[in-house]
Amino acid sequence: xxxxxxxxxxxxxxxxxxxxxxxxxxxxxxxxxxxxxxxxxxxxxxxxxxxxxxxxxxxxxxxxxxxxxxxxxxxxxxxxxxxxxxxxxxxxxxxxxxxxxxxxxxxxxxxxxxxxxxxxxxxxxxxxxxxxxxxxxxxxxxxxxxxxxxxxxxxxxxxxxxxxxxx
Numbered sequence: 001x002x003x004x005x006x007x008x009x010x011x012x013x014x015x016x017x018x019x020x021x022x023x024x025x026x027x028x029x030x031x032x033x034x035x036x037x038x039x040x041x042x043x044x045x046x047x048x049x050x051x052x053x054x055x056x057x058x059x060x061x062x063x064x065x066x067x068x069x070x071x072x073x074x075x076x077x078x079x080x081x082x083x084x085x086x087x088x089x090x091x092x093x094x095x096x097x098x099x100x101x102x103x104x105x106x107x108x109x110x111x112x113x114x115x116x117x118x119x120x121x122x123x124x125x126x127x128x129x130x131x132x133x134x135x136x137x138x139x140x141x142x143x144x145x146x147x148x149x150x151x152x153x154x155x156x157x158x159x160x161x162x163x164x165x166x167x
């Protein structure tokens with residue numbers, strides 16, 4: 001069989017057939033009888049076309065594709081304000097989810113840190129790569145009439161309510 005651990009250890013992406021196999025197997029389970037949600041897949045038009053074909057063979061289809069949309073400045077603000085408790089992984093945000101005591105974990109009182117890898121420069125590069133890779137996919141689903149855009153800068157309850165209205 002396929003060795004996913006070897007790919008991950010080498011830092012290589014897993015091949016499409018691996019994801020499609022897992023989706024195909026999982027969607028046939030009783031838990032998915034009424035449908036299922038995919039997050040983070042597909043990431044390319046080629047994957048989307050393969051997924052569509054696989055679903056059609058099982059007499060299923062994609063009902064909606066939800067794109068959580070935010071302006072770059074909003075994303076940068078969220079990244080710049082993130083804090084983490086290194087021992088537990090609990091997360092905070094200086095504006096949106098501040099700790100009770102500035103800079104300290106609510107449970108232990110220990111100092112919070114900036115998340116490793118949370119730099120604006122690194123984020124800008126990631127956004128460029130995201131837009132480059134995902135713009136064709138968003139166009140593909142928009143052209144198919146499946147794309148629903150949700151303003152992810154709203155409060156979590158509003159975002160969730162909008163998603164529920166779509167699904």
